[in-house]
Amino acid sequence: ILFLLIMLLSPCVLLHAIMCRVSCSYGYAWDANEEYLFKAMVAFAMRRYSSKSTTQISNVLLCNVTDRVSFWFVVTDSTKNVTTVPGSEVEEAVRMNRNRINSAFLLNDKTLQFLKISSTLSPPVEPSTPVWLIVFGVVLCLTVAGIVFLIVSGIQRKNKESSETENLEEKCEVTVTIENGIPCETLDLKAGHINGVYAADDERFTSL
């Protein structure tokens, strides 16, 4: 009986106790009501995990609550002569329902810490096609379109130029034959002639 008394008085000395800590930057107001909620959540987790509806709030014991807001807790089993539930079971129960427990306190895995219970980190959501490939595809298509456009317009311009010069030459040939009534073949266009009328007038111009 003495042994039982000792156990009742200091349950946290037992191996099955789990430490919990609230590590909040803005200072979490922890009072008796919050403790009650915590006990309720742990009891809820135990019920869901073991599908036993026997766990009561009174089965969850908190102790060594410090100002830091850290404490140890154990879960006892009233059906089996006030023994404590093994730590591993409690850990599993809490891990399964971690999200619900966090949400009840509006905290998260970092701010409401259960030591010895490592949280499984959720990977970031990855879309099926990496985003960078999509942007790459867009830029690539724009660049190739630009190159093709410039090359094609360059070729078109060259064709237009060469056909224009051809047209000009043709027109030239047509008009030359009737220019001033003198057929152009007799006028040697390439050589150039000094027009005698103007040559004489050179002396009349004042020299610079």
Next chain:
Amino acid sequence: MEKSRPLWDNPLQFVFACISYAVGLGNVWRFPYLCQMYGGGGFLIPYFVMLIVEGMPLLYLELAVGQRMRRGSIGAWRTISPYLCGVGVASVVVSFFLSMYYNVINAWAFWYLFHSFQDPLPWASCPLNSNRTGYEAECERTSPTQYFWYRRTLNIAPSLEASGGLQWEQALCLTLAWLVVYLCILRGTESTGKVVYVTASLPYCVLIIYLIRGLTLHGAVNGLIYMFTPKLEQLANPKAWISAATQIFFSLGLGFGSLIAFASYNEPSNNCERHAIVVSLINSATSIFASIVTFSIYGFKATFNYESCINKVILLLTNAFDLEEGSLTADNLSAVQAHLAAAHPHAYAELLPQLKNCSLEAELDTAVQGTGLAFIVYSEAIKNMEVSQLYSVLYFSMLLMLGIGSMLGNTAAILTPLTDSKFIATHLPKEVISGLVCLINCVIGLTFTMEAGNYWFDIFNDYAATLSLLLIVLVETIAVCYAYGIRRFEKDLHTMIGHKPSWYWKIMWAFASPLLIISLFIFYITDYILTGTLSYVPCDDKVSFYPKFLRK
């Protein structure tokens, strides 16, 4: 009928092209480092002295040669003297080397730009390891930004010999980078002239945005004070002057033939003297502007890391000694630590190895340059800002514009002599020549996308151009002043711009600049000889996990 030489639509295009070429990545990632190493605000003194002694005169010389001869580098030097044809060929070869490895930086900038459209940014946090219990080991040891750079971007091999395979993602980005460059140079000055409006002005817009954002960041002032406090004793260090001279020299891009190529598309009566002064002043001003931005970012990052360190220590102590939340702050930390050490010596001693000594100076002291600054330090600062995606997109677009602007100059240096040469120009149209050059460079550049590619990049970056450029510019100056004759050159300038160059230019060209270049040349050669075997820094698993990008 001979086709007339294509010209810039207006002188502004020419100025923008020169600015876009000269203002490159070196202004952003090399100058702030030099400033920090060689005396903060005091470094500006050797910098401006060197600008006046070698920067402006040599820039004016190259622009005048190009504008007068109206040919690319090979043709221009052949006109000055048939024996000097080799100088032009040397310029083309060096430009070819540079364009091979420089576009890889644009490929990296594209990679980061494309990854900036995610929320959260991929370098914001470490990825999880295979059994999802913690973070990836490599990442935990270093930091998410370093991990993203060395593992996800480069996938770096442990040494140069272990080449590894081609990284298909990087190869794609490199191909895209070359396609973009091809798009810009396809039509020669017609297309380049329009593109440089964007590549010259966009970086300034982004720098102004970053300046405003940077100055309003928490802790930016620490960085600025640290940078601008002049340590005038560094002026006595010859390395400071040599670094200033080297920085001016390479920042303006002298000797590659790009400036000659750009100037050859000018109207013969263009006032290249005024443009030379304007371009060199804008280049230096941009360096200083960029270093203000960089140092405010440094200050922010250092303060952020310092405060995180302090918070970690506070958390550790609070948990270990079960203190009340909020009782331990940054102000009373040292007092409380002393009290705890006295009150609970045993427990405190156990905790001591985990308590790091947080120091703001140590954080600020990490001097970084090169790709480490651009891709690691900046992305680390960006991920901590609000709306980080926007700032990330802006920043990497700016890097891209700076890089492409410099690439336009490099490719112009290669293509102008090729298109000038009658033999090639009659057989192949301009578009095909440009395409072939881009294709060859792209294929060779795929070497840099292999796993060991970054080592090749470092080797090229450090050793490919330095000595060759010094030699080329030295021969150029001596050729113009002594072989061509300074009187003849004076007369040419008088014909072009309407007045003779003043005695300042003539003294610099004939005496000061050649002497300075000879001394730089001798310094570098003795440095290489004394260092012994040239080396690169490998990423050795056993020694230090990632190569130390911090270079003191």
